[in-house]
Amino acid sequence: MYKASELELNKLLSVVLERDSSDLHLMVGEPPIIRVDTQLIRLDNYQVLSNDNISDLLNVLLSPEQKKMFEQDMQIDFSYAFKDNIRFRVNAYRQKGVLGIALRVVPNHIKTIEELNLPSSLRKFIERKQGLVLVVGPTGHGKSTALAALINEINNTRAEHILTIEDPIEFVFPPNKSIVSQRELYLDTPSFASSLRAALREDINVVLVGEMRDLDSIAAALTVAETGHLVFGTLHTNDAGQSIDRIVDVFPAGQQQQIRGQLASVLVGVVSLRLLPKIGGGRVPAYEILMANHAVRNVIRDNKIYEIPNIVHTSLEEGMVPLDKTLALLVKQGLVEFEVAQNFVLDNEYFLSLVS
Numbered sequence: 001m002y003k004a005s006e007l008e009l010n011k012l013l014s015v016v017l018e019r020d021s022s023d024l025h026l027m028v029g030e031p032p033i034i035r036v037d038t039q040l041i042r043l044d045n046y047q048v049l050s051n052d053n054i055s056d057l058l059n060v061l062l063s064p065e066q067k068k069m070f071e072q073d074m075q076i077d078f079s080y081a082f083k084d085n086i087r088f089r090v091n092a093y094r095q096k097g098v099l100g101i102a103l104r105v106v107p108n109h110i111k112t113i114e115e116l117n118l119p120s121s122l123r124k125f126i127e128r129k130q131g132l133v134l135v136v137g138p139t140g141h142g143k144s145t146a147l148a149a150l151i152n153e154i155n156n157t158r159a160e161h162i163l164t165i166e167d168p169i170e171f172v173f174p175p176n177k178s179i180v181s182q183r184e185l186y187l188d189t190p191s192f193a194s195s196l197r198a199a200l201r202e203d204i205n206v207v208l209v210g211e212m213r214d215l216d217s218i219a220a221a222l223t224v225a226e227t228g229h230l231v232f233g234t235l236h237t238n239d240a241g242q243s244i245d246r247i248v249d250v251f252p253a254g255q256q257q258q259i260r261g262q263l264a265s266v267l268v269g270v271v272s273l274r275l276l277p278k279i280g281g282g283r284v285p286a287y288e289i290l291m292a293n294h295a296v297r298n299v300i301r302d303n304k305i306y307e308i309p310n311i312v313h314t315s316l317e318e319g320m321v322p323l324d325k326t327l328a329l330l331v332k333q334g335l336v337e338f339e340v341a342q343n344f345v346l347d348n349e350y351f352l353s354l355v356s
Contacts, residue, residue, distance in 0.1 A: 005056035005057055005059065005060050006060045008056075008057065009057050009060050009061070010082075010083075012024060012026075012032055012046075012057075013082050013086075013088070013103075015032075015034070015043065016034055016103070016105060017086065017105070019034055019036055019041075020036065021034040021035055021036050021105065022035050022036070022104060022105055022140070023035040023102065023103065023104050023105070023140075024088075024101075024102070024103040025040075025100075025101070025102055025103075026049055026054050026057060026100065026101040026102075026103075027049065027054075027100050028049055028050060028051050028054060028098040028099065028100070029048060029049070030042065030048060030049060031043050031044055031045075031046045031047065031048055031049065032046050032049070037277050037278070037281055037282060037283060038275075038277050038283065039277075051098045051099055054098075054099040054100070054101060055099055057101065058070075058092055058099060058101060061078075061080050061090060061092070061101070062076075062078070062092070066078055069186070070092055074093070074094045075091065075092065075093040075094070076091070076092050076093075077089070077090070077091050077167050077168055077185075078090050078092075078168045079106070079168035079169055079170065079184070080103070085108050085172075086105070086106075086108055087105075087106040087108065087170065087171075087172070088103045088104060088105060088106060089103070089104045089106055089168060089170055090102070090103050090104075090168075104140075106144075106170045106171060107145075107171075110148045110149065110152045110171050110173070111145065111148075111149055112149055112152075112153070113149050113150070113153065115149075116142070116145060116146060116149055116285065117284055117285055118146060118149070118285060118287065119287070119289070119319075119321070121289065121319040121321075122146075122150065122271065122289070123153070124269075124291070124319060125150065125268055125269050125271075126150050126153055126154050126230075128230055128268050129205075129228070129230060130225060130228045130229055130230055130266075131225055131230060131231070131266050131267065131268035131292075132221065132222065132225040132231045132233065132263075132266045132267050132268060133150075133230070133231070133232045133233070133268045133269055133270075133271075134232075134233055134234070134235060134240075134243050134267075134269070134270045134271070135147050135150075135232065135233075135234050135270075135271045135273065136234065136235045136236070136237045136238070136239070136240075136242075136243045136270060136271070136272050136273070137236075137237075137238070137272050137273040137274060138236065138238070138274070139236060140275070141273050141274050141275045142273045142275050142285055143234045143273060144170050144171070144210075144234070146271065146273060146285075147208060147232055147234065148170070148171040148173075150232065151164070151173065151206070151208055151232065152171075152173060154178060154206055155173055155175070155176050155177065155178040155180060156176045156177060156178075157177060158177055158178065159177050159178060160177075160178045160179075160205035160206050161178065161179050161181070161202070161203055161204050161205050161206070162178050162179070162180045162181070162204075162205065162206045162207075162208070163180075163181045163182075163183070163195075163199050163202065163204045163206070163207045163208070164180070164181070164182045164183065164207075164208040164210070165183050165185070165189065165192055165195045165196065165199075165207070165208065165209055165210060166182065166183070166184055166185065166208070166210035167184070167185035167186075167192075167210050167211065168184050168185070168187075169182050169184045170210075178206075181202070181204075183195050185210075191216070191217070192209060192210070192211070192212075192213065192216075192217035192220070193214075193216035193217045193219070193220045196209065196217065196220035196221060196223075196224050197220055199224055199229070200223075200224065200227065204224075204229060205229060205230065206229065206230045206231075206232070207221075207224055207229055207230070207231045207232070208231075208232045208233075209221050209231065209232065209233040209234070210234065211233075211234050211235075211236075212233040212234065212235055212247070214250065215250045215251060218247055218250055218251075219251075221233050222247075222259070222262050222263065222266060225266040226262060226265070226266050230268075235247075237272075238272065239270075239272045239288055239309075239323065239346070240270035240272060240288060240290035240308055240312070241305045241306070241308040241309065243270050243272075244263065244267075244270075244300055244305055244308070245305055247259070247263055248260055248263065257303075260300055260301050260303060261301055263300055264292075264296075264297040264298075264300040264301045265297070267292040267296070267297070267300070268291075268292055269289065269290055269291045269292055270288075270289075270290040271287060271288070271289055271290075272287060272288040272289075272290075272323060273285055273286075273287050274286045274287070274323070274344050276327075276330065276336045276340055276341065276344065277336070277337075277340060278335055278336065279334065279335060279336065279337060284330060284335050284336060285326075286323060286326040286327045286330060286336075286341070286344060287321060287323065287326055288312065288321060288322060288323035288326075289312075289319065289320055289321040290308065290311075290312055290320060291315070291318055291319055291320055293311075293315065293318060295311050295315070296308065296311055299311070309322070309346070309347075313350075322346075322347075322350070323344070323345075323346055324345055324346055324347050324350050324351040324354065325354060327341040327342075327344055327345060327351060328341070328351055328354035328355045329354075331355050332354075332355060338355065
């Protein structure tokens with residue numbers, strides 16, 4: 001028999017799915033809040049939540065081990081399985097001395113590159129047998145979903161051993177032509193870095209790193225990519241140039257030139273994503289694509305990252321795409337409002353020349 005708090009949680013999660021929401025926020029002093037197509041909507045037909053209400057819901061969500069971790073760290077990331085194999089990525093935290101919970105829906109269907117309205121040229125990245133592919137962008141702009149599409153295409157088309165290291169596990173990949181091992185931080189491994197080091201002894205071909213978040217995990221990812229593996233990783237950066245700088249800058253100054261050389265040799269490409277509200281409802285991606293050609297490798301080695309935007313603009317025939325070009329195309333296709341697209345523009349003069 002369900003407890004009252006479990007029934008209430010099930011009711012809330014059902015509303016999230018019925019309203020096609022991406023997120024649910026539970027905060028003291030507010031009713032439950034959902035996000036639909038980037039807009040936050042208060043569910044005013046629900047009671048305003050107290051700290052006790054949220055504590056009861058959190059007790060349903062957390063295992064005894066997770067409760068201990070939360071009490072120690074005052075924050076925790078984990079996944080929660082709901083009916084029909086729907087998964088939520090959950091972050092519980094404290095703010096102003098009270099509890100808060102943020103839940104994000106992880107779709108149970110892994111969409112294809114085409115279903116996500118991403119370019120087929122991304123397949124050039126998954127055809128490689130080794131190197132580093134970065135998928136970057138702000139939080140909530142489709143990095144995990146795009147990576148899942150790329151990994152699942154490998155899973156469905158060739159025989160590889162795929163390893164994912166995530167915090168927490170989001171998409172579950174049923175083995176197809178490939179075999180898939182999925183390790184969750186703190187449940188299956190103590191850190192991204194230790195799991196990456198262990199991957200070298202696990203006969204791995206492809207590795208997905210949920211987040212390259214510190215020096216140890218970045219260094220380990222570069223080593224794995226350098227030793228004959230195809231590595232996919234995410235960074236919370238805005239574009240290709242910023243992503244390269246972020247990787248180099250986490251290392252001490254005395255190591256940075258060596259890291260530039262290592263990164264120049266292993267980088268396959270960078271995909272930068274933005275999800276924009278679509279006219280009529282839903283969201284649609286805009287993207288920047290950098291492919292690591294000879295010119296890109298040289299500017300990385302020479303620490304001339306400021307030249308990358310110009311390389312992207314002059315290498316369209318190689319499959320590179322400036323973000324502003326896709327933003328302009330979305331406006332011209334009538335998919336996105338001009339004012340919305342302009343909020344994401346990097347070079348306004350170039351953008352205006354394309355939409356005029």
